[in-house]
Amino acid sequence: SQQGEEDPQALSIQEGENATMNCSYKTSINNLQWYRQNSGRGLVHLILIRSNEREKHSGRLRVTLDTSKKSSSLLITASRAADTASYFCATRNTNAGKSTFGDGTTLTVKP
Amino acid sequence: GAVVSQHPSWVICKSGTSVKIECRSLDFQATTMFWYRQFPKQSLMLMATSNEGSKATYEQGVEKDKFLINHASLTLSTLTVTSAHPEDSSFYICSAVGPPTSGSYEQYFGPGTRLTVT
Numbered sequence: 001s002q003q004g005e006e007d008p009q010a011l012s013i014q015e016g017e018n019a020t021m022n023c024s025y026k027t028s029i030n031n032l033q034w035y036r037q038n039s040g041r042g043l044v045h046l047i048l049i050r051s052n053e054r055e056k057h058s059g060r061l062r063v064t065l066d067t068s069k070k071s072s073s074l075l076i077t078a079s080r081a082a083d084t085a086s087y088f089c090a091t092r093n094t095n096a097g098k099s100t101f102g103d104g105t106t107l108t109v110k111p
Numbered sequence: 112g113a114v115v116s117q118h119p120s121w122v123i124c125k126s127g128t129s130v131k132i133e134c135r136s137l138d139f140q141a142t143t144m145f146w147y148r149q150f151p152k153q154s155l156m157l158m159a160t161s162n163e164g165s166k167a168t169y170e171q172g173v174e175k176d177k178f179l180i181n182h183a184s185l186t187l188s189t190l191t192v193t194s195a196h197p198e199d200s201s202f203y204i205c206s207a208v209g210p211p212t213s214g215s216y217e218q219y220f221g222p223g224t225r226l227t228v229t
Contacts, residue, residue, distance in 0.1 A: 033217075035220075040202075040225070041223065042223045043204065043220040045217060048215055050215065095214075095215065095216050098157055098160055099145070099157070099218055101147075101155045103153075103154050104154050
């Protein structure tokens, strides 16, 4: 079974609004990564956050990690129509080990 | 950044035939590569871990005789779907573990191969 669960499964917002997606996992991790996938395409790596980190930023993206709650969130600020995609979290329990993916959140940003 | 390619990007084959998918790390060496499968509107499911020079490690429920993996060099891993059936139709994605950056090993994903078995 998948390590991670994401919510919401689907999110629809207007351009300019913020989008928040959450990911929960079950076992201890070394790091957690967020990926984006456009329909029918491969994955684009967004951010990697290590287990000893609590927050990371990259442009309009903000990722938090709460290892006590085994959860992470991805915030996209000032969303654009081009942000429409599926977003997945993936956990690794070793630094270079396999990634286990969450179920994903489908984000639709309406222009 | 590091680039991983896959070939072919899409393939249609007849039931009962075999299909080989290649995964290459273009500008780095990867001792470890992973193969994932993704069905429509679902997440990625890990099929196997491919280690250069040794046998692949398959996840529970994945038939190793049906999905043959060969990691013969540090830049190439291949997945062969043998005796393909329509239920094998899926999006197959590989990833390669890149060199460490700031102490972390990122996984770089290929663009995926869409397999349709008729």
